[in-house]
Amino acid sequence: MLRLLIAALCAVPGLALADLPEKFVLEGATLIYDTDRAANEAQREIEGDDVDDFLSVLEVYGDITTLQLNSVGGQVWAGNEIARIVTDFELDTVVVGECSSSCVPVFLAGNARKMARGSKIGFHQTSWSAEGIQKYYEKWREDENWETPFDFASWIFQDTQSEVFKELTYMISRGVDAEFAIQTKQMRSSMWFPSRRILQEAGVLREGHR
Secondary structure: OHHHHHHHHHOOOOOOOOOOOOOEEEEOOEEEEEHHHOOOHHHOOEOHHHHHHHHHHHHHOOOOOEEEEEEOOEOHHHHHHHHHHHHHOOOEEEEEEEEEOOHHHHHHOOOOEEEOOOOEEEEOOOOOOHHHHHHHHHHHOOOOOOOOHHHHHHHHHHHHHHHHHHHHHHHHHOOOOHHHHHHOOOOOOOOEOOOHHHHHHOOOOEOOOO
């Protein structure tokens, strides 16, 4: 039996026996995803590589029921992919520390959603720096056939509306109050950390059903 278990664990690419990726810790049936654990400070956020790592851990340790989160966010795409996996595995989620920006979709993917005392959940508008916009335009202008910056601006206008619609639709589909979801898109100078009471009333925190 032990040999079969070892063989099964080692068969998963990139994940050796008892050798979890650095952002992950396993405590019983709870998987801790803490991006602050990354040795490289530049990697202390949600990244694309974390998606494969997360799925590999869940495939190996099939008795995981809860995902514990601590992250200030990171790549939007990666956060959405991890959220999709959380929903598919029907995990509960809990915040211990902070869950902000692209960490929020991951948290909302949980069946039951809780927040430890003293922790916080942060919301903000999606932003894109002028430097980032310029680099994106220069990299993709030929592939996307943007003949002028105005063509690119038109694409940004449409894409932004599409992304906001998807974000709001997702939040509402996870049981979040529509008015609260709209408030998360309000222009603010800093991250918005609603109180526990507001999060409970808005359906961000909720008891799950198994």
